[in-house]
Amino acid sequence: MKLVCLGLNHETAPVEVRERFALLDGALDGETESLVSSDDVLEGVVLSTCNRTEYYAVVNGGTGVTDLKNWICQRREYNGSTEGFFYHYEARDAAEHLCRVASGMNSMVLGETEIFGQVKKAYKRSLEGGATKSVLNKLFQRAFGVGKKVRTHTAIQEGATSVAGASVELAEKVFGRLQGSSVMVIGAGEMSRKTARALQSRGASSVMVTNRSFDKAADLAEEIGGRAVPFSGWEEELSHLDVVIAATGAPHFVVKPQHVEAVRRKRKFRPLIMVDIAVPRDIDPEVGEIEEVYLYDIDTLQEMADEARKRREEQLRLCEEIIREEIDKASLPAVND
Amino acid sequence: MVMGISWVVIATVLAAAGGVVGVVALRSDKVGRRAALVCMALSFGAQLMALGWRGELRGQCPLGDLGEICLFMAWSLTLFYLVTGTTYRVSLLGVFTAPFVFLLQVISLIPGAFEKNVVSAESIDAWREAHTSLSVLSYGALALAAVAGVMFFVLNYQLKARKFGGGLVQGMPSISRLVQAMARIAVVGWVILTAGIIAGLLMPKGNFGIHLMVATITWVLYAVLLGVYFVRGLPGRQLATGLTVLFVLSLVVFAKL
Numbered sequence: 001m002k003l004v005c006l007g008l009n010h011e012t013a014p015v016e017v018r019e020r021f022a023l024l025d026g027a028l029d030g031e032t033e034s035l036v037s038s039d040d041v042l043e044g045v046v047l048s049t050c051n052r053t054e055y056y057a058v059v060n061g062g063t064g065v066t067d068l069k070n071w072i073c074q075r076r077e078y079n080g081s082t083e084g085f086f087y088h089y090e091a092r093d094a095a096e097h098l099c100r101v102a103s104g105m106n107s108m109v110l111g112e113t114e115i116f117g118q119v120k121k122a123y124k125r126s127l128e129g130g131a132t133k134s135v136l137n138k139l140f141q142r143a144f145g146v147g148k149k150v151r152t153h154t155a156i157q158e159g160a161t162s163v164a165g166a167s168v169e170l171a172e173k174v175f176g177r178l179q180g181s182s183v184m185v186i187g188a189g190e191m192s193r194k195t196a197r198a199l200q201s202r203g204a205s206s207v208m209v210t211n212r213s214f215d216k217a218a219d220l221a222e223e224i225g226g227r228a229v230p231f232s233g234w235e236e237e238l239s240h241l242d243v244v245i246a247a248t249g250a251p252h253f254v255v256k257p258q259h260v261e262a263v264r265r266k267r268k269f270r271p272l273i274m275v276d277i278a279v280p281r282d283i284d285p286e287v288g289e290i291e292e293v294y295l296y297d298i299d300t301l302q303e304m305a306d307e308a309r310k311r312r313e314e315q316l317r318l319c320e321e322i323i324r325e326e327i328d329k330a331s332l333p334a335v336n337d
Numbered sequence: 338m339v340m341g342i343s344w345v346v347i348a349t350v351l352a353a354a355g356g357v358v359g360v361v362a363l364r365s366d367k368v369g370r371r372a373a374l375v376c377m378a379l380s381f382g383a384q385l386m387a388l389g390w391r392g393e394l395r396g397q398c399p400l401g402d403l404g405e406i407c408l409f410m411a412w413s414l415t416l417f418y419l420v421t422g423t424t425y426r427v428s429l430l431g432v433f434t435a436p437f438v439f440l441l442q443v444i445s446l447i448p449g450a451f452e453k454n455v456v457s458a459e460s461i462d463a464w465r466e467a468h469t470s471l472s473v474l475s476y477g478a479l480a481l482a483a484v485a486g487v488m489f490f491v492l493n494y495q496l497k498a499r500k501f502g503g504g505l506v507q508g509m510p511s512i513s514r515l516v517q518a519m520a521r522i523a524v525v526g527w528v529i530l531t532a533g534i535i536a537g538l539l540m541p542k543g544n545f546g547i548h549l550m551v552a553t554i555t556w557v558l559y560a561v562l563l564g565v566y567f568v569r570g571l572p573g574r575q576l577a578t579g580l581t582v583l584f585v586l587s588l589v590v591f592a593k594l
């Protein structure tokens with residue numbers, strides 16, 4: 001009896017290969033059921049996310065990784081080369097890999113938290129389908145414990161690693177909690193959407209969208225549950241805003257010092273955070289000279305995200321230590337007995 | 338005397354420990370921050386013991402010499418920090434408060450700051466006692482508002498200059514929270530000062546001194562600053578500047594008197 005892990009992810013396979021092996025939510029149960037229906041496979045969990053597809057299985061001694069890989073390729077009707085796309089781990093290495101995955105150490109965005117829930121969901125489905133027994137039950141329970149410990153004992157998930165996340169982090173540094181805060185997005189592109197979404201996820205309640213093309217503003221507003229404002233009227237809204245995100249394609253400054261100066265008294269000089277993610281910039285840098293305005297451009301946000309990524313990478317050694325220690329401590333069949 | 342002064346020494350050492358532990362714990366060490374808070378709470382206890390010693394000697398509120406005034410103010414500052422620090426979850430305020438408390442207590446430990454041969458008061462004027470104690474108490478709150486102002490300057494500079502690294506900016510409360518804390522603590526101080534001044538006006542005739550006059554001018558200046566902030570609004574930096582300058586100025590004037 002041995003534990004094996006076979007999979008492919010964003011580091012080993014291009015998207016056109018990953019999509020061939022990715023499993024939609026509805027197909028997961030069938031795949032797991034089919035996996036454990038073989039006499040040689042005693043237990044199994046199938047994990048499929050946008051960046052990885054992995055099979056964890058407890059197999060009879062004679063069954064090799066190649067057999068498993070062939071079985072998967074056959075099911076996907078994949079006849080192309082698999083050279084270098086798949087990775088495999090056995091016994092302890094497989095256990096450590098699962099812990100890394102659950103901890104977000106193997107994710108495209110290092111330390112991201114979504115993967116933890118995805119692994120949990122994959123395990124739960126296998127458990128409910130009767131596809132797991134003592135080996136995988138113990139292993140996955142341990143991996144969840146390790147994942148939590150890695151996240152609480154290291155800085156692997158600290159700091160924002162995206163421009164949108166960095167914007168939220170800055171807004172929170174100025175306002176604390178964003179519950180009830182008002183946001184205006186100038187421009188209706190992809191970056192505007194991402195940043196508005198990120199702010200909403202942290203509690204921003206009122207989001208206004210303005211754009212030269214009102215239709216685009218209305219579309220984005222509808223998508224994110226906000227309100228579209230005609231471009232000619234955005235200045236009037238400035239008096240009650242907390243956060244302004246500017247991401248238009250305008251070749252000149254859209255927001256100028258006089259726009260803010262005109263509403264300072266009306267705002268009772270409350271802090272205002274302005275995030276300029278456009279190139280060329282939308283907000284005149286002189287706006288940042290106004291006392292209560294905190295202005296950040298794309299370079300600052302990118303720098304913040306890069307630094308956070310660097311800090312997370314520095315935590316990897318510590319995370320590996322935790323994983324090794326926890327696997328050593330555990331009594332896991334087919335791993336360290 | 339030896340036993341009494343040792344409480345001041347203990348309070349001073351604990352305040353220093355609170356500051357040092359707090360600074361070391363800035364890099365997101367929550368346990369360390371709690372330890373800093375505990376140090377300040379213990380320092381507060383030692384200050385109470387020291388004030389009790391001086392109060393017993395004087396037979397009245399211990400505000401008769403430089404040592405007692407500094408000690409009373411350190412106690413008042415620590416008291417407001419312990420109350421507001423937990424209310425606003427601005428434990429970092431302790432890191433900024435501790436050095437000031439430490440400094441005040443070091444001044445009180447300078448030889449001669451505490452009068453040696455204290456004569457116990459034969460009679461107590463309740464209004465005078467209330468006036469002096471409430472005035473010094475209010476200065477504790479106003480000092481804390483100024484400390485919050487200093488925190489605002491530090492955070493504002495870091496956010497404006499885009500210096501986001503280090504534990505200091507990470508451990509700070511938000512700009513909005515600091516502005517709110519500054520204003521509210523200053524209001525508490527101003528209300529207590531108002532009570533102190535009213536008590537001063539009720540003192541028997543002949544006791545109206547220059548202290549009361551300066552206290553009244555201070556009260557008016559704080560009233561104007563807070564009035565402008567609440568009615569018209571003020572940028573956080575101007576409020577912080579006003580609170581810090583007013584506090585330092587009034588402290589210097591009182592020290593000269």
